[in-house]
Amino acid sequence: MASSRDRQRKLAREKLDRQLARRAAAARRRRQIQAGVGVAVVLALIVVGSAWALGAFDRDPKQQAAQDVCLWTPQDAAANTNLKDVGTPATSGPPTSGTRPMTINTNQGGPITAELDLAGAPCAAASIAHLASRSFYDNTTCHEITTEGALRCGDPSGTGLGGPTYSFYDENVPTVPEASPSASPAPGEPPAYPKGTIAMIGNPPGNNGSQFLVFFKDFNPAKPTYPVIGRVTGGLDVIEKIGALPTVDNGTGAKVKPKTDVLLQKLTVGEPSTAAAPAPTSPASGAPSASPSAG
The missing domain is CATH 1.20.5 (Single alpha-helices involved in coiled-coils or other helix-helix interfaces)
Incomplete structure (x- = not known):
């Protein structure tokens, strides 16, 4: 045991x-x-x-995306019949330096020449070039002379609600010093949108499509919201003449519709240039006219 x-x-x-x-x-x-x-x-x-x-x-994620890829957000053409489907631009490889020439012909005179800023707004430039290649802008009306001092164009429907069947985010929105919230620029300080500036306008803001503004006078808001995409280089006198046209009610109670139709007959975009783009806030008031104003 x-x-x-x-x-x-x-x-x-x-x-x-x-x-x-x-x-x-x-x-x-x-x-x-x-x-x-x-x-x-x-x-x-x-x-x-x-x-x-x-x-x-x-680096801002949008700036990073702009260098590598442009994001085109689909829009519902069935829900908004003012949209026009002409496909979408390439999603990658937009030029990101230099400028791209743009020419606008109207029934009010011209041509109006401009430079698109490829460094500041590569996706907007790619979008406008794509739309221009599809004759999207041709024979459309510039339906508004804004109270801010700009001609609004780029909507085939002429309603302010139209555009392509895609949208894209803001690029190159100006900033103003917090110490100068006034609508008037400080002495020696350039306005956020000098005369001759070209900027996108989205509906709602930030939902950019095809509509753009061409400023015929300086505009300096307390909080800029329009992305700057380029500037007028010639024919600014034509824009100023259009800006002086009388306006009528556009159907919403706002007297912003040109009494005389402003027809954008053709918009073309040339090939990119490697030359550096001018500062977006450079005044274009001294830009020479490409041709005399039409009567």
């Missing part, structure tokens, strides 16, 4: 030793895993800190 009890004690001791060994091994594994996780966290913090120091997080 004693011998049997000894064997039972021995077996129990061996079982306990095995359990203790397994527990010790598990503890060692936990310590190794914890040490590995700690090293990984430290390495991750080092990488993130280095990236932050080098400015990897300083």
